[in-house]
Structures are given as structure tokens and as C-alpha cells.
Amino acid sequence: MDQFLRVTGNLLEGFGMTLQIFAITLAFALPLGLIISFGSMSKFPPLRWLVKTFVWIIRGTPLMLQLIVIYYGPGLAAKWAQSLGSSFFLIDWIASWTLMERFTAVAVSFVINYACYFSEIYRGGIESISKGQYEAGQVLGMTKTQIFFKVVLLQVVKRIIPPMSNEIITLVKDTSLARTIAVYEVIWQAQAFIKRDGLLWPLFYTAVFYLVFSGILTLLFNYIEKKMSYFRS
Amino acid sequence: MAVLEVNNLKKSFDRTEVLKDISFSLEKGEVLSIIGSSGSGKTTLLRCLNFLERAEKGTIAVNGKEIFNGENLKKTPESVIRENRLHFGLVFQSFNLFPQYTVLQNITLAPTLLKRGTPEEIEEKAKSLIARVGLTEKTDFYPCQLSGGQQQRVAIARALALTPDVLCFDEPTSALDPELTGEVLKVIRDLKNGDCTMIVVTHEMEFAKSVSDKIMFMADGVIEEMGTPEEVFGNPKSEKTRAFLNSSLEQF
Numbered sequence: 001m002d003q004f005l006r007v008t009g010n011l012l013e014g015f016g017m018t019l020q021i022f023a024i025t026l027a028f029a030l031p032l033g034l035i036i037s038f039g040s041m042s043k044f045p046p047l048r049w050l051v052k053t054f055v056w057i058i059r060g061t062p063l064m065l066q067l068i069v070i071y072y073g074p075g076l077a078a079k080w081a082q083s084l085g086s087s088f089f090l091i092d093w094i095a096s097w098t099l100m101e102r103f104t105a106v107a108v109s110f111v112i113n114y115a116c117y118f119s120e121i122y123r124g125g126i127e128s129i130s131k132g133q134y135e136a137g138q139v140l141g142m143t144k145t146q147i148f149f150k151v152v153l154l155q156v157v158k159r160i161i162p163p164m165s166n167e168i169i170t171l172v173k174d175t176s177l178a179r180t181i182a183v184y185e186v187i188w189q190a191q192a193f194i195k196r197d198g199l200l201w202p203l204f205y206t207a208v209f210y211l212v213f214s215g216i217l218t219l220l221f222n223y224i225e226k227k228m229s230y231f232r233s
Numbered sequence: 234m235a236v237l238e239v240n241n242l243k244k245s246f247d248r249t250e251v252l253k254d255i256s257f258s259l260e261k262g263e264v265l266s267i268i269g270s271s272g273s274g275k276t277t278l279l280r281c282l283n284f285l286e287r288a289e290k291g292t293i294a295v296n297g298k299e300i301f302n303g304e305n306l307k308k309t310p311e312s313v314i315r316e317n318r319l320h321f322g323l324v325f326q327s328f329n330l331f332p333q334y335t336v337l338q339n340i341t342l343a344p345t346l347l348k349r350g351t352p353e354e355i356e357e358k359a360k361s362l363i364a365r366v367g368l369t370e371k372t373d374f375y376p377c378q379l380s381g382g383q384q385q386r387v388a389i390a391r392a393l394a395l396t397p398d399v400l401c402f403d404e405p406t407s408a409l410d411p412e413l414t415g416e417v418l419k420v421i422r423d424l425k426n427g428d429c430t431m432i433v434v435t436h437e438m439e440f441a442k443s444v445s446d447k448i449m450f451m452a453d454g455v456i457e458e459m460g461t462p463e464e465v466f467g468n469p470k471s472e473k474t475r476a477f478l479n480s481s482l483e484q485f
Contacts, residue, residue, distance in 0.1 A: 136329035139283050140343035140395060141319045150342065154333045232377040233332040 007193060007202045014189030015209045020103075021175040021185065025110040026168065032111060033118025040123055058116040064177050066113055071105035071181045106178045110171075117167055125160040126152065129233075155233040165221035169214050186210075234297055236261040236430050237399050242291035243303070244274075244281055251277045252288065253454040259399070259447070262428045266441035269451035270477060275434045278451070279401045282432070283323045284314050295320040295398050319347075322392035322400040326407050328384045330376040330391070336363060337372050340391045349395070362390040366420050382413030386420050393429075400424070402433040418444075438481055442466050450474045 039051035058066065078091045129152050137147035179188035190203040235258040242255040251274045259265055267275045280286040282293065284301070293301035300317040330339050340359040341352075349355060363372055366386040376384055385405055392400055402421065406414035418440050424431065425444055435441050441448060441462065448465040450458045450473075458465055458474045469475045 130329075132325060132327055132329035133331070135285055135323075136325065136331070137343075138285065138315075139318060139321070139323040140391070141315055141347055142343060143315065146346050150346065151331050158333075231332040231375050 003199075007199070007205065010189050010192070011186055011202060011206060011209060014184055014186035014206075015213075017178070017183060017185040018172075018175045018209075019213075021106055021110060021178055021183075022172060024107050025114050025171060025175075028107075028111040029114035029118055032115035034122055036115055036119035037122035037126065040119060041126065055116045055119060058113055059120075063109065063113050063174060064180055067106065067109045067177060067180055070109040070112075071102070102181050102183050105181060106183050110174070114167070114171060118164070121160050121163045121167065122156070124163070125156040128159055129155055154228075158228045158231070158233060161221060161225055161228070165217070168221075169217055172210060172214050172217065235259060235294075236263075236296055238292075238294040238297075239282075240292045240294075242278070242281060242288045242293070244277055244286060244288045251454050252281065255291070255454075255456060257449065257456060257459060259430060259432070261430055262425075263446040264425050264431045264433065264444055265447045265449060266445040267432065267434045267449045267451060268436070268438070268441055268477070269457075273451040274454045275451050276403055279323065279403050279432065279434055282399070282401060283321045284318045285323075319395055320398045322395060322397035324385070324388050324392050324400070324402045324405050326404040328376075328381070328388045328408070330384055330387055332376050335373050335375055336368060336379075336387050339376070339387055340394045343391070344394050347395070355394075359390070359394060362393050363387075365393075365423075366390045367416075380413060381409045382416045385409065385417045389417075389420055389424075393424075399430045399432060402431065402435070404434050404436065406435070406437060436481070438466075438478075450477065452477070 036051060036055065039047055040055060042048045042051070081088075081091045133151055133155070134147055137151045142150070175185055176187045178185045179191070182188070186206050186209055187203070190206045193199040193202040237259040239258070240256045242252055243250070244252040255274075255278060257265075267278065269275050277286060281288045287306055288301070288303055289306065290303040291301075292299055292303070295317075300320060331342065334342060337356070337359055340362060341355050344350065344355045344358070345352065350358070360369075360372065363369055366389055368383060368386055368390075371379060371383060371387075376387070379387065389400075389405075405421065406417050409417065414437065418437065421431070421433065421440075422444055433441070433445070443462075445462055447459060448462050449456055450465060450469075450471070452473045458469060458471045464470075465474065466478065469478060
């Protein structure tokens with residue numbers, strides 16, 4: 001019993017980190033994804049091309065690899081630049097980190113990765129709104145911004161809730177990749193019990209944490225879907 | 234003085250000339266019906282008046298003031314176009330109500346954003362328009378709870394809320410079941426008695442005949458014939474008009 005409480009305590013602590021990664025990723029990736037989606041729909045071809053290439057690279061490589069590149073990359077690049085004899089205060093400063101703050105690296109790579117996935121969902125949602133909605137706003141003298149925020153946005157939100165909830169539940173589980181660079185999230189905490197005490201069951205026990213949390217999210221999304229069922233678009 | 238004066242309007246898509254040289258004028262309170270087979274440019278003409286398409290040549294003047302000139306098309310800022318567009322209202326074939334708003338909110342949204350009075354004034358006006366199209370008991374309903382005919386009546390009220398000088402209808406009954414066209418046409422008919430200047434693109438020949446002051450028959454991007462309903466329907470001068478009227482009568 002004592003052991004169970006100790007394990008639960010440690011896993012809870014780890015799950016706290018999991019939730020932090022989850023919350024920060026959502027808080028930044030949701031708005032950033034919208035901006036990226038505007039870029040990928042831009043009428044200016046070079047920008048559209050650039051953004052689409054970026055999204056392709058991020059969606060086309062494993063998040064784990066991106067995490068490692070962002071964690072080790074800047075320091076390595078700065079040291080290499082120094083070895084070539086360059087001395088610029090920014091380079092010296094980056095080289096002096098030796099290693100970036102682990103949590104920062106996780107946050108940056110998760111935000112970029114998820115923003116790219118979200119951007120494609122937003123784009124699909126925005127492009128599915130009929131031209132007539134924009135034209136109705138236009139003939140009523142609304143500005144483009146007013147049309148987007150007052151007419152289109154809520155309809156987009158309603159349409160993207162199912163794919164978004166899918167992606168957000170994937171995020172819950174993707175947070176476990178943070179242990180790659182030794183961020184002490186819940187799986188890392190459980191693995192510590194294997195190494196320290198030879199206990200395997202805490203690792204299985206982590207599933208309960210994930211299940212409870214994704215269960216709550218599922219209920220939340222169902223609630224939002226129901227809330228928005230008052231209109232059809 | 235004419236409320237609307239259109240001169241030498243031209244519009245092409247890629248290399249296809251859709252409007253070749255359109256000139257006409259309309260007096261206050263007049264109802265103009267535009268008839269013609271599909272592809273004749275009727276809808277494009279309406280869309281040019283509402284600046285959903287930009288004509289590349291010609292002028293549009295409302296109440297004697299030029300609000301569009303193809304010459305300085307590129308120099309006109311978006312805000313000026315938005316301002317000028319408000320001289321016209323447009324009712325779409327497919328209604329295009331905002332699904333997330335109630336009937337009342339659909340009508341008050343634009344006047345609120347354009348600051349056309351206090352919230353109380355805007356709401357009061359919206360309610361009187363809802364009454365005018367006979368939907369008072371549906372004030373707080375959402376579009377998905379209404380029939381097509383009711384939705385189109387809301388769309389008419391929404392366009393009227395901005396008191397346009399000219400109200401345009403783009404085949405307002407084409408997306409409706411036959412038994413629902415009557416209620417929409419009745420509303421349009423009632424507006425005529427209210428001194429509203431209107432342009433109606435329509436396939437409803439009987440309606441065009443009975444409501445309009447002028448009929449415009451378009452074919453291949455030009456005004457083939459224009460006149461009173463008696464002239465156009467009773468004694469068409471052009472061969473094309475006669476052929477069109479015969480074929481649309483044959484359908485019945």
C-alpha cells in the first residue's frame with residue numbers, strides 16, 4: 001500500500017509535467033496554426049510556397065527527430081560557427097548554453113509540430129465554407145476581417161471540432177516523447193521505477209492517467225459539439 | 234432623375250465577353266425584370282452592380298453620382314467600394330443566411346457593424362422588417378429551422394435593413410420548391426407597393442409580366458430588347474426574344 005501511494009505520487013508528479021507540455025502546446029499551437037493556415041492560403045505565391053514547404057518538412061519527419069534537432073541543434077551550430085573563427089555575441093551566447101533548457105526545447109518543438117497539423121485542419125475548415133457566406137457579408141458592407149470573425153469563424157470551428165479533437169487526443173499521448181531528452185513526464189517517472197526498484201507495473205499504471213485524461217477530453221468535446229448543434233452549416 | 238444609370242458596362246472572364254455593352258437606366262420605384270436564357274449575362278450584370286465582379290469598362294451612377302468607373306478601377310480603394318456597394322442590396326438564389334445567427338441577428342448584424350444607429354433602433358427596425366415579410370413568430374429561430382421560402386424572406390429583410398437605393402434579386406425562387414415560390418414572390422410584390430426600386434433576375438415569366446415596369450431581355454451579353462411588359466411579352470421586336478418566350482412558354 002505504501003509502495004502504491006509512493007508510485008502514485010511520483011506518477012502524478014510526472015503527469016503534472018505531461019499536462020504542462022499539453023497545455024503550453026495547445027495555448028501556442030492553436031493561434032500559430034491559424035496564422036500558418038493563412039500563409040498556406042496566401043495569394044502571394046512565394047509565401048504560400050514557403051509555408052507549404054515548411055509544413056511538409058514538419059509533417060513529414062518524426063516529432064522525436066524534431067525534438068532532438070531543436071534540443072541539440074542550436075548549440076552544435078554555434079560551436080561549429082565558433083570553430084570557424086566567427087565571434088558574434090549571439091553565437092557565443094548560444095554556444096554558452098551547452099544545452100538548451102530541456103523544457104523549452106520540448107515546448108518549441110511541440111508547438112511548431114502541432115501548429116503545422118492544426119494549420120491543415122484550419123485550412124480544410126476555412127476552404128469548406130461556401131463562397132456565398134463571404135459574398136453575403138460583402139454585399140452587406142462588411143470588411144474582410146468582420147466577415148472572417150463574425151460570419152465564417154464560428155462555422156469553421158463547428159466543422160473542425162471532430163478532426164481537432166482527434167489531434168488533441170493524439171497530443172496527450174505524444175507528450176511521452178519528451179522523455180527522449182529526459183524531461184520527467186509520466187512515462188519517464190515510471191521507467192525510473194524499473195531502473196531503481198525493478199518494478200514494471202508502474203509503467204502499466206501510467207495508462208490509467210492517460211485514459212482518465214483523454215476520457216475527460218472526449219466528454220468535453222462531446223459537450224462542445226452538442227453546444228454547437230443549434231445550427232447547421 | 235434616374236435612380237440608377239448604367240453606361241457601356243463591359244465584363245469578360247478570361248477571353249469570353251459576358252457583358253458586351255450594357256446601358257440602361259431605372260427611375261425611382263421602378264421594378265425591372267431581367268429575363269434570358271442561362272449564360273446570357275443576367276447574373277453577371279447583377280454581380281457587377283454589387284461589385285462582386287468588377288466590370289472592366291463603363292460607369293454606374295446612383296442618384297446622379299458616379300459610383301463606379303471602369304477607368305479608375307485599380308485606383309479605387311476597397312473601403313470606397315464597400316461604401317458604394319451599399320447603394321445596392323442583393324438577395325441570392327441560395328439565400329446565404331448566416332447559419333449561426335437567429336433571424337433577428339441575421340438582420341441586425343450588418344447594421345450593428347456599420348453603426349447604423351443605437352442597438353435599440355437597429356433591433357426595432359429589424360423587427361418591423363421581420364413583420365413586413367410576415368415572420369414575426371420566427372424572430373428567434375435559426376435558419377435551419379425555417380423552410381426555404383421563409384429563409385429567402387429573411388434574406389430579403391436582411392438586405393432591406395441597410396436601406397439600399399436599389400434592391401437586386403438573383404433568381405430568388407430558383408432554389409425553392411414550387412409551392413414555396415408564391416410566398417417569396419408575394420413579398421417582392423408588396424415591396425413594389427412600398428416604392429422600392431428593384432432589379433429581379435427571374436425565370437418566373439408570369440411574375441415578371443405582372444410586377445415589372447420594365448422588362449430587359451438579355452442574350453449573349455447584350456440587351457436584346459427592353460421595354461414595358463406589354464411591349465416585350467405582347468409584341469416582341471427581336472427574333473431572339475420571340476424564340477426565348479416561345480420556348481419558355483412551351484415548358485408549361
